[in-house]
Amino acid sequence: MYVFADGDKNGVETDPQKDDPNEDWCAVCMDGGEVVVCCDKCPKVFHQMCHIPKLAAIPDENETWQCLLCTNLKEIIDAPPTSPVESRGQGLCSKDQKVAERLLLELYCQYEPSLHFREIVGPEVKEYYSVIKKPMALDVVRRKLDPVDPEHYSTIREFIADIRLIFRNAYIFNPKESQVFQDAKSLEEFFDSLLEKWLPAYAYDVEAGSDDDSLDNQPHRKYRRILSE
Structure with a gap:
């Protein structure tokens, strides 16, 4: 495991002539500044606070560290149910927590398509709030x-519903020909492909209803609606 910042690895200047298997930019924020931690199983690097879950501490340089993207999620999913993680109330079990973290990290690492959906639209955009009543964002x-x-989420269903809400808001507010609409469609298709692998019960499998006016602008495809009205 390497920890480095701005061309420096383990306190030693890197040789530009040598092949570096690791990427230059944090996979979440695409910034190379400050200290980044290199995964030992893939080329990706992360800032301590960008990785999901955030790293409690920078790993020791002699430790082997792998990012959540390299975790064998099937082993986690196939494991017996576990108790809720420590929280102020009833929360996700440890298994669901890990699956949700993996799904969210995957979305953040789709850097360009996810950019529109990371932060809540500011209140100064009054037109947005006249249309969208329940704003949602990856952050x-x-x-x-x-x-x-x-x-904190009580169920994995609540987590997935919030992700769906991000896309739904994008479809409602933005024209179909807009880049935001197309990025939402691309990102949701990617999200559904992950659900098909790990949580197939929540992947798209029902035709989107046309009786709800707020859904008229959504792309024509099949998916499982779990949003609460």
């Missing part, structure tokens, strides 16, 4: 995944 989902957050 909010990440906060609610923290076991100590007062709004």
Whole structure:
């Protein structure tokens, strides 16, 4: 495991002539500044606070460290149910917590398509709030995944519903030909492909209803609606 910043690895200047298997930029924020931690199983690097879950401490340079993207999620999913992680109330079991963290990290690592959906639209965009009544963003989902957050998810269904809400809001507010709409569609298709592998019961499998006016602008495809009205 390497920890480095701005061309420096383990306190030693790197040789530009040598092949470096690791990427230059944090996989989440695409910034190379400050200290980044290199995964020992893939080329990705992460800032301590960018990785999901955030790293409690920078690993020792002699430790072997792998990012959550390299974790064998099937082993986690196939494991027996576990008790909820420590939180202020009833929360996700450890297995669901890990699956949700993996799904969210995968979305963040789709850097360009996810950029529009990381932060809540600012209140100064009054037109947005006249149309969208329940704003949602990846950063909010990440906060609610923290076991100590007062709004920590109680079920994996709640987590997936918030992710769906991000895409639904994008479809409602943005024209179909817009880049935001297309990025939402691409990112949701990617999200569904992950659900098919790890949580198939929550992947798309039902035709989107046309009786709800707020859904008219959504792309024509099949998916499982778990949003609460």
